[in-house]
Amino acid sequence: MTRENLVNILLAVALLAAPLAANALGQAFYVTLATRIAILALAALGLNLALGLGGLVSFGHAAFFGIGGYAAGILAAHGFSGEPILFGLPGTVQMPVIWLVAVFTAAVVALLIGAISLRTSGVYFIMITLAFAQMVYYFAVSWPAYGGEDGLSVLVRNQFPGLNTMVPLNFFLICYVILLVAIALFALIRASRFGAALQAARQNEIRVATIGIGPFRIRLTAFVLSATITALAGALYADLNRFVSPSMLSWHMSGELIVLVILGGVGRLFGPVAGAALYVAFEFALGSLTEYWQFVLGLILLGTVLFVRGGLLGLFAGKARHG
Amino acid sequence: MxxxxxxxxxxxxxxxxxxxxxxxxxxxxxxxxxxxxxxxxxxxxxxxxxxxxxxxxxxxxxxxxxxxxxxxxxxxxxxxxxxxxxxxxxxxxxxxxxxxxxxxxxxxxxxxxxxxxxxxxxxxxxxxxxxxxxxxxxxQNDNLHEAMGEYATKGYKKMFILAPNYPAGKDSLTGFKRYYKGEVAAEVYTKVGQTDYAAEIAQMRASGADGIFVFLPGGMGIAFMKQFAQSGVKIPVMGPGFSFSQDVLPAIGDAALGAKASGQWAPDFDxxxxxxxxxxxxxxxxxxxxxxxxxxxxxxxxxxxxxxxxxxxxxxxxxxxxxxxxxxxxxxxxxxNTNQHPIQDIYLTEVVRKDGVLTNKTVEKIFTDHGDAYAKDCKL
Amino acid sequence: MTFALALEQLLNGLQLGVMLFLMAAGLTLIFGVMGLINLAHGSLYMVGAFACAAVAAWTGSFWLGLAASLACAAAAGAVVELVVIRRLYDRDHLDQVLATFALILIFSEGTRWLFGSFPLYLDIPPLLQGAVQLPGGGEYPIYRLAIIAIGALVAVGLYVLIGRTRLGMRIRAGESDREMIGALGVDIRTLYTVVFALGSALAGLSGALVGATQSVQVGMGEPILILCFVVIVIGGIGSIKGALLGALLVGICDTMGRFLLPQLIALLLPPAQAGMVGGAVSSMLIYVVMALVLAVKPRGLFPPAHV
Structure with a gap:
């Protein structure tokens, strides 16, 4: 077993054990905090697929995170009120249906955004993804139907067959299982022919093109897949907070997702988990210490980029193998 | 629901x-x-x-x-x-x-x-x-805007009204119009967080309005008031109290002098x-x-x-x-009130300089025991 | 709609564009020479505005404040370059985005620590107060005309600096081949510090100029930073000429969109709704323009040859 695998297993076990222990001690809040970590890790894992494997630095993944969130919010609002959404289609409060809608919507939007954005590269790609996310953001802020800037409240968490999702531990377990499935999927993709081509396209575009693989289609597929995972996380996030608002779509959110990926280690299987855990822990611990906590957070982030190359996993598990 | x-x-x-x-x-x-x-x-x-x-x-x-x-x-x-x-x-x-x-x-x-x-x-x-x-x-969010609508009805025939494009902004203009009986020259919604209002100020000048109502909280209001004063447009400006509250007045400076606002309180209350x-x-x-x-x-x-x-x-x-x-x-x-929001008096205030500090002076009472328009729908 | 109003709005668009150019010029210069994305450029804009407001309040002179804004922003830029930025030149854009994102947090909260949570006061100098008559009967503030003039001066100044001076020659050389000019004995590290300080000073200058018409507060640089990225991406990253034309395009599109779109939509919808929908569409307009430009020209309108 390699050191990285060991660290990964430790992370997975810790993320499960901590909320179980908190729950046994009656500290429901820490279960909620662990749920937040799991969901942010899932969102960052989505980004890691595009960014870590494909080298596609998307500065607009908040758009997909928010689309997932709004899919959950809007469907639930209609599910409660019984009013149809469009053309007589009903809303729903069933999580699996909501997840499907979130994933499908994000896929369609990502296909559009990706098709235009992937014509560019480098800094232009960073900026055009940002621009598309800003469009979605301003649309959500100004569109009055679903709360605009005030956002949309989901009073009761959506339902999952056979589980009471309002019990914090149950909801955590749902998110945890989805996270593990997504991590497994990520590992499969990374090891597949598609994953190899994607990584090769990152490392040497011309060589890939000369052996007859079109980098554009590979990248577009990766971008869409990446968006759907982040959107799924967005739908869960809406259920965690029982609330969605345009701030899920803001460029700060895009920035935070990138921060999570880099903190943990770009392209690493469990990087997003490590990054999300560290970030949420910092935000939580510093926030109650000083009102200037963002200053300290900034210093820590800066220190990580400058001196801890490869993120947390790079620190604890050594350099990534080139695969 | x-x-x-x-x-x-x-x-x-x-x-x-x-x-x-x-x-x-x-x-x-x-x-x-x-x-x-x-x-x-x-x-x-x-x-x-x-x-x-x-x-x-x-x-x-x-x-x-x-x-x-x-x-x-x-x-x-x-x-x-x-x-x-x-x-x-x-x-x-x-x-x-x-x-x-x-x-x-x-x-x-x-x-x-x-x-x-x-x-x-x-x-x-x-x-x-x-x-x-x-x-x-x-x-209730609408209250101070309603009071300005009531005040504007008395002295202004044609108002230009402006707010940011988000729910509180829409509530604001709805509240204003609920009590304002004159003509609305234009109803403009600006981007949330917008910092340059030159285009809107030009429209104000051209609109022929005799009064301007703006709801722009925080930095947006500071930017608007300074630019409005710099533009040389002389139409009177009014707004809800928080547009000219003590937290923003020092930053707006003399550009705020004379602005009328509504508030349930001002520091000079006797x-x-x-x-x-x-x-x-x-x-x-x-x-x-x-x-x-x-x-x-x-x-x-x-x-x-x-x-x-x-x-x-x-x-x-x-x-x-x-x-x-x-x-x-x-x-x-x-x-x-029945909906657990205040019933209170609302006053007209004016920005003045007192002892070298910009502050709000109470001018007159606009509403006595004012509740809100939503209480009737609340079944508590 | 009268001719006077249309002319005034066009001037407003031009002025917004010039203001964006002042910010974007520094950003694009830094990218062109060092290949660095600097998200903290908006923070240097904030530093300039705060320096100007503080010095103006202390001395009573806007002009001393303006000088202070240039000096402070340049100094802050130089320090940041020496301590942080120079470690990032050979990193990928991802690390640069994260490090400068962290710098935003540090600058914002640091400024709040020094100056408190409330916005500062900064007014335009007495010399530039008032308005002038426009043909057709409109009026236009002198201060905004002055900003247009300063923007034009800076554009000419940069053109001369880069095209006609020894420093400019080195900058151009640095843009096209870093290794080579290092090998030829130019002190590339000092050159980079100087360029970064120059870009920062431009950001500080625009912060001070704009601060006099807006709110000098923590976080003021962020909305404008995003606009500047739109500008330099449309113009072609690294190109000063592109930044100028991109800035004017964005400024005029944004202003005319805010002015005309609600009126167009009012032809179709009742006024209150038209205001809302018009506001929504016009706030997305420049991003739509940017997407269209990049869809047709993926590297902007004036891509520098070498990037």
């Missing part, structure tokens, strides 16, 4: 996750407010006004835990969860912004916690979706409670209090008054005490 059924379901479901019962009588207040970033000034005033009333009460059984929401709704929700589930607070308060309030309040009241708002008062929580655990000590509030606040924090500080001060007074009579563990009795509003508010008349 079948709000009551939903809330009942939420309460039942949530109570499974949270069960923490203390036995003593101490009261723990959780204050979530904005203490970092561009909007921090409002949060600082909210915190300071609130803490002043707690300190003045001398009640040692009241503790306040304060945390910064950084003006992010998701962070506010997380802090609320922590305060409810981990710190076991009894009452929540302090949120400045409507969008953060909408994120926190439904969940908090569903978990059986009281929320006393120090500022934000969205229409969504004042009408059919009002809640017996949610109180607002400030106003009553003992107001004088004491202003002098205590100045002694403690070395600056004039803003309207946000006043609102938080009253919110704290309300909680203190109820805590003096009964234990917060008896939610119904505590709530009944809050509803009696047995306080001496610096704003004068104050009582709660």
């Amino acid at each position: 079948q709000m009551h059924k939903m809330l009942a379901a939420a309460t039942m479901a949530l109570s499974l996750g949270t069960s923490g019962l203390a036995h003593a009588d101490p009261l723990k207040i959780g204050m979530i407010t904005t203490l970092s970033g561009g909007g921090a000034g409002l949060g600082v005033d909210t915190r300071d006004g609130f803490m002043l009333a707690i300190k003045n009460s001398g009640n040692k059984d009241i503790t306040v835990v304060t945390e910064d929401d950084a003006q992010k709704p998701e962070l506010a929700v997380q802090i609320a969860d922590k305060m409810i589930q981990s710190d076991q607070v009894d009452v929540l308060t302090g949120i400045v912004w409507s969008n953060l309030l909408m994120a926190v309040v439904p969940g908090a009241v569903a978990q059986g916690k009281l929320y006393v708002s120090t500022n934000a008062a969205p229409a969504a929580l004042a009408g059919a979706n009002c809640n017996k655990l949610y109180f607002n000590a400030a106003y 009553n003992a409670a107001s004088k004491k509030f202003v002098s205590d606040f100045q002694a403690e924090y070395k600056r004039l209090p803003s309207i946000y500080a006043l609102q938080a001060y009253d919110a704290a007074q309300l909680v203190v008054s109820a805590a003096a009579k009964t234990s917060v563990k008896n939610t119904d009795a505590f709530r009944a005490e809050l509803l009696r509003a047995d306080i001496t508010s610096p704003r004068g008349n104050f009582k709660f």
Whole structure:
């Protein structure tokens, strides 16, 4: 077993054990905090697929995170009120249906955004993804139907067959299982022919093109897949907070997702988990210490980029193998 | 929406996750407010006004835990969860912004916690979706805009009205138009966070309006007022009180002189409670209090008054005490409406320079015992 | 709609564009020479505004404040370059985005620590107060005309600096081949510090100029930073000429969109709704323009040859 695998297993076990222990001690809040970590890790894992494997630095993944969130919010609002959404289609409060809608919507939007954005590269790609996310953001802020800037409240968490999702531990377990499935999927993709081509396209575009693989289609597929995972996380996030608002779509959110990926280690299987855990822990611990906590957070982030190359996993598990 | 059924379901479901019962009588207040970033000034005033009333009460059984929401709704929700589930607070308060309030309040009241708002008062929580655990000590969002509509009806025939393109902005112009009977020259919605208003000011000049009503909170208002003064357009400007409150006046400078606004309070109020509030606040924090500080001060007074009579563990009795509003508010008349929002007088104020400091001077009373348009839909 | 109003709005668009150019010029210069994305450029804009407001309040002179804004922003830029930025030149854009994102947090909260949470006061100098008559009967503030003039001066100044001076020669050389000019004995590290300080000073200057018409507060640089990225991406990253034309395009599109779109939509919808929908569409307009430009020309309108 390699050191990285060991660290990964430790992370997975810790993320499960901590909320179980908190729950046994009656500290429901820490279960909620662990749920937040799991969901942010899932969102960052989505980004890691595009960014870590494909080298596609998307500065607009908040758009997909928010689309997932709004899919959950809007469907639930209609599910409660019984009013149809469009053309007589009903809303729903069933999580699996909501997840499907979130994933499908994000896929369609990502296909559009990706098709235009992937014509560019480098800094232009960073900026055009940002621009598309800003469009979605301003649309959500100004569109009055679903709360605009005030956002949309989901009073009761959506339902999952056979589980009471309002019990914090149950909801955590749902998110945890989805996270593990997504991590497994990520590992499969990374090891597949598609994953190899994607990584090769990152490392040497011309060589890939000369052996007859079109980098554009590979990248577009990766971008869409990446968006759907982040959107799924967005739908869960809406259920965690029982609330969605345009701030899920803001460029700060895009920035935070990138921060999570880099903190943990770009392209690493469990990087997003490590990054999300560290970030949420910092935000939580510093926030109650000083009102200037963002200053300290900034210093820590800066220190990580400058001196801890490869993120947390790079620190604890050594350099990534080139695969 | 079948709000009551939903809330009942939420309460039942949530109570499974949270069960923490203390036995003593101490009261723990959780204050979530904005203490970092561009909007921090409002949060600082909210915190300071609130803490002043707690300190003045001398009640040692009241503790306040304060945390910064950084003006992010998701962070506010997380802090609320922590305060409810981990710190076991009894009452929540302090949120400045409507969008953060909408994120926190439904969940908090569903978990059986009281929320006393120090500022934000969205229409969504004042009408059919009002809640017996949610109180607002400030106003209902529309109130100050309605007062300006009433005032403008008397002296202005054609008004140019402008607000940011978000729900509080729409509430604002709706509230204004509810009482304004003249002609509306144009109704313009600007981008949230917009900092350059040259295009809108040019339209104002060309519109032939004889008055301008703007609702632009925080930095947006500062930018607008400075640019308006620089443009040389001479049409009178008016707005709700917080556009010219003490937190922004020093930054606008003389450009604000003469602007008319509406408010439930101004620092020059001639009553003992107001004088004491202003002098205590100045002694403690070395600056004039803003309207946000006043609102938080009253919110704290309300909680203190109820805590003096009964234990917060008896939610119904505590709530009944809050509803009696047995306080001496610096704003004068104050009582709660059926939807637990204030019924109060609203005044016209004017920005003047007094002793070298820009401040608001009370001009006249616009409304007496004014409630809000949504109370009739609230079935409490 | 009258001719005077249309002319005034065009001037407003031009002025917004010039203001964006002042910010974007520094950003694009830094990218062109060092290949660095600097998200903290907006923070240097904030530093300039705060320095100007503080010095103006202390001395009573806007002009001393303006000088202070240039000096402080340049100094802050130089320090940041020496301590942080120079470690990032050979990193990928991802690390640069994260490090400068962290710098935003540090600058914002640091400024709040120093100056408190409330916005500062800064007014335009007496010399530039008032308005002038426009042909057709409109009026236009002198201060805004002055900003247009300063923008034009800076554009000419940069053109001369880069095209006609020894420093400019080195900058151009640095843009096209870093290794080579290092090998030829130019002190590349000092050159980079100087360029970064120059870009920062431009940001500080625009912060001070704009601060006098807006709110000098923490976080003021962020909305404008995003606009500047739109500008330099449309113009072609690294190109000063592109930044100028991109800035004017964005400024005029944004202003005319805010002015005309609600009126167009009012032909179809009742006024209150038209205001809202018009506001929504016009706030997305420049991003739509940017997407269209990049869809047709993926490297902007004036891509520098070598990037």
